Amino acid sequence: MQKINRRNLLISSVAAYTVTGLNLAQAHTTPAEYTINIRKFKFEPDHIDVHIGDTITWVNQDLVAHTATAEAGDWDTEMLEKSQSKSLQVTKGMTGEYFCVFHPHMKGTINIK
Amino acid sequence: MKIKTTLLAAGFIASMVGVAHANDPAKLNDLEIAHVAYIADNIDIRYAHLALAISSNPAIHDFAKTMIRDHTAVNEQALALLAKLDAQPQDNFLSQSLQENAEKLITEMSALRGAAFDKFYAENELAYHKAVNDLVGNTFIPNIENAEVKSLFEAGLEIFQAHEHHAEMMVGEVN
Structure with missing residues (x-):
């Protein structure tokens, strides 16, 4: 021993x-992976803290189509039909508010740490 | 009666007033309710197409395109559910009243142009969604018997409430 x-x-x-x-x-x-569910006309969670290089996936669980689109216009998931999802890798320009183009009262924010 | 007042505010149901006692929306069965919802969806789609044809306001266009997209999606879900249940929607007094008054309103809106049309369309969309949401939330959903139909109407109500909120924003933009 x-x-x-x-x-x-x-x-x-x-x-x-x-x-x-x-x-x-x-x-x-x-890189970390995050999921944002779109449910009942809300982004869940509606705020997320991420690092550059992480991946965010938006999943549309509503009956109708939605988007997640930067207020500043620099990124966009484009139209997500029912049950569709879209993943985007976080880049420097993604910090700030985003919304659904079809339902502009739906808002979320991304904070890059 | 709250429902009657709201529907009158939407300007499309005046002819129902005299027959409200004989024809009670709370007495409709599930298949009649499904028919009303399908007609109501299609009426709003027609308003939206009219808005795309007449208005040049981008906010009106965006809203109208959303109405076409969302109401079409809801109708597709409703038709799929009815097919699954092997059932057919049933025409009724309320569907007919909605349809008749929509025709009058479309004639009225078709004569308007520019800001006058935009204001009328936006305010009508707000009133229409308020009236329909009131009817769906307070009369239809409590009376629907089939669980799957009820669930679809609950999902539909969430969508139409979002439209009502969106319409409020649009009214603010055109006024």
Whole structure:
């Protein structure tokens, strides 16, 4: 059996810290995936915090068609019929408010961290 | 009566007043209610086509296109459900009243141009959706017996309430 001494404990702690540190670093660099459901004429959730490179998928669960379209006009899911979905990768220009072109009272926001 | 007042405000149901006691919307069966809804959807689609033909206001065009898209989608769902249930919608006094008054209103709107048309169309859409939502929410849904038909009407009401909200925005834009 390997003898446990102070030096071995120190090496183990440093190794564990390094692995944990790597995982934390990877958590910020590995793209995440988010889903926004369109249900009962609402974006759910209506606010989302994301990083550049993440992916957002809008899923239309209503009977009628919707869009998710940037107020500034720089991105658009285009028309999503009932049960259709569209995924977009987050880019720098996607921060801010968006809405449904067909039902302009439907609004959501994207915040890039 | 709240329903009667609201429908009068929409300007399309005046002829019902004299027969309201004999023909009660609360007494309609599921297939008659389905017929009323189908007619009401098609009337709004006709108003929308008229708006696309006469108006040059982009806000009116956007709204009208949404009405055509959404009411067509709802009607397709309704027809699919009726086919599944192997049932046919049944014509009735309320469908006929809606249709007759829509014809009068379309004649009236067809004579208007420019801002006068836009204002009339927007205000009529708001009044129409308010009246229909009142009828669907307070009279039809509580009286529908078939669970699937009731569920479709509940989904439809959410859609028409969104239209009412949209119409309010449109009225604000044209006034």
